Amino acid sequence: MEKRPLILVTNDDGISSPGIKALVEVVEKFGDVVVLAPDKPQSGMGHAITINSTLRINKEKVHNVTEQYSCSGTPVDCVKIAINKILPRKPDLIVSGINHGSNMSINVIYSGTMSAAVEGALEEVPSIGFSLCDYSIDADFSAAKAIVEKICKTVLVHKMAYGICLNVNIPKGKFDEIKGIKICRQAKANWIEELDERFDPSGKPYYWLTGKFVNFEEGCTDTDVWALDNNYVSVVPVQFDMTAHHTIDALKSWNL
Amino acid sequence: MEKRPLILVTNDDGISSPGIKALVEVVEKFGDVVVLAPDKPQSGMGHAITINSTLRINKEKVHNVTEQYSCSGTPVDCVKIAINKILPRKPDLIVSGINHGSNMSINVIYSGTMSAAVEGALEEVPSIGFSLCDYSIDADFSAAKAIVEKICKTVLVHKMAYGICLNVNIPKGKFDEIKGIKICRQAKANWIEELDERFDPSGKPYYWLTGKFVNFEEGCTDTDVWALDNNYVSVVPVQFDMTAHHTIDALKSWNL
Numbered sequence: 001m002e003k004r005p006l007i008l009v010t011n012d013d014g015i016s017s018p019g020i021k022a023l024v025e026v027v028e029k030f031g032d033v034v035v036l037a038p039d040k041p042q043s044g045m046g047h048a049i050t051i052n053s054t055l056r057i058n059k060e061k062v063h064n065v066t067e068q069y070s071c072s073g074t075p076v077d078c079v080k081i082a083i084n085k086i087l088p089r090k091p092d093l094i095v096s097g098i099n100h101g102s103n104m105s106i107n108v109i110y111s112g113t114m115s116a117a118v119e120g121a122l123e124e125v126p127s128i129g130f131s132l133c134d135y136s137i138d139a140d141f142s143a144a145k146a147i148v149e150k151i152c153k154t155v156l157v158h159k160m161a162y163g164i165c166l167n168v169n170i171p172k173g174k175f176d177e178i179k180g181i182k183i184c185r186q187a188k189a190n191w192i193e194e195l196d197e198r199f200d201p202s203g204k205p206y207y208w209l210t211g212k213f214v215n216f217e218e219g220c221t222d223t224d225v226w227a228l229d230n231n232y233v234s235v236v237p238v239q240f241d242m243t244a245h246h247t248i249d250a251l252k253s254w255n256l
Numbered sequence: 257m258e259k260r261p262l263i264l265v266t267n268d269d270g271i272s273s274p275g276i277k278a279l280v281e282v283v284e285k286f287g288d289v290v291v292l293a294p295d296k297p298q299s300g301m302g303h304a305i306t307i308n309s310t311l312r313i314n315k316e317k318v319h320n321v322t323e324q325y326s327c328s329g330t331p332v333d334c335v336k337i338a339i340n341k342i343l344p345r346k347p348d349l350i351v352s353g354i355n356h357g358s359n360m361s362i363n364v365i366y367s368g369t370m371s372a373a374v375e376g377a378l379e380e381v382p383s384i385g386f387s388l389c390d391y392s393i394d395a396d397f398s399a400a401k402a403i404v405e406k407i408c409k410t411v412l413v414h415k416m417a418y419g420i421c422l423n424v425n426i427p428k429g430k431f432d433e434i435k436g437i438k439i440c441r442q443a444k445a446n447w448i449e450e451l452d453e454r455f456d457p458s459g460k461p462y463y464w465l466t467g468k469f470v471n472f473e474e475g476c477t478d479t480d481v482w483a484l485d486n487n488y489v490s491v492v493p494v495q496f497d498m499t500a501h502h503t504i505d506a507l508k509s510w511n512l
Contacts (some may be wrong), residue, residue: 239499
């Protein structure tokens, strides 16, 4: 590549998280980097956008790049604002993460990290969401950084088909413990929810959403959950056509 | 049906909106209805869930049913809480809406209305999101109510395949102006965004997200946008596997 690619970096953990710091350190080696990320944690925001309130954008000095901004909105807001207001042109790549914690399987629809990547795909920009399967603030991102570099460089060469982004999850551990990179599909799985009921000082109940992740496809070796369980990096191509095409004919027979 | 079905009603415009009132009035005719809806507008919340703060649930007296609650969270939170905390068993049907404004095409991923339905599908409950293509607080829901009744009763008979919900959009206007009900796919479309920049009293900029909807498939008669433009009700079956299955082989050839 003669010209350095223009790369937008965002996330859902907020502009000051160690994960986005690791991501910026990788991509600034080969790209012109603009950071525009939420000013506070936005985990679990899914594809939320801010339409009932206003948005603020502030210049920041968190990272070792010239152009960096925090935004009061969601990860999807960040991508929209970057493309429509901040960047001089459509970027060559959008990277989101590195998320503190897995976004495998069904988490793709709850994840702010991945929604930023999906929004990038909607804008026809090659986009990748990266997550490390380690929630700790002290997580070791060294292996993840090597994986991020390899995947970003490959995507910059190959580009991406219209409307596709990548959901990359990286197992916890040292680089030489990782067995390789698997192209996968999203496992069928779900959260078995519980509501943790507590009582405030005046005796009124309040709740924390919590739950247990359950994989309905134990043993299927082509899923992201299997890959991660077996110490592979999982790469799932993600698209945003939610239509259940295979059921259209059956529904037509209902004669609604 | 001998036994009256158990029906959960939610929405994203908030428990007091005219749209949910219309929806409750329809389904209470043939079902045992529980309402659990956001305590404030939650439009554009997508599949957001509340994991960084607590949730409150309050009994309400807005509708003509015994069991009704507002929740401080998102539409998806409402479905999770209803199933895990409030309802005596999994409901036979979840209905979300009637949304004030269309949720056709790509709006399925931004819409709180539809995310509640998708969450229902994840929980293996037949689920439907209803939207009327009229943003007005004074919108006429009479035609929509007839459509809702027909579709709900049909879904209760046919049930729904695992992981499928319906995205139903209803054109504005009188019942006899509606030409019929079309089973469709989600049109390829997007929002061409603009940021409306304004200045607060101290001269600092703030922004409103705004945009223009653009259909990339003008003339395709099998899309929801075409159906609505031509005064049909659109019914799109929606699923939550985001995997771009058709690109997996191409990605494998990258040798990551």
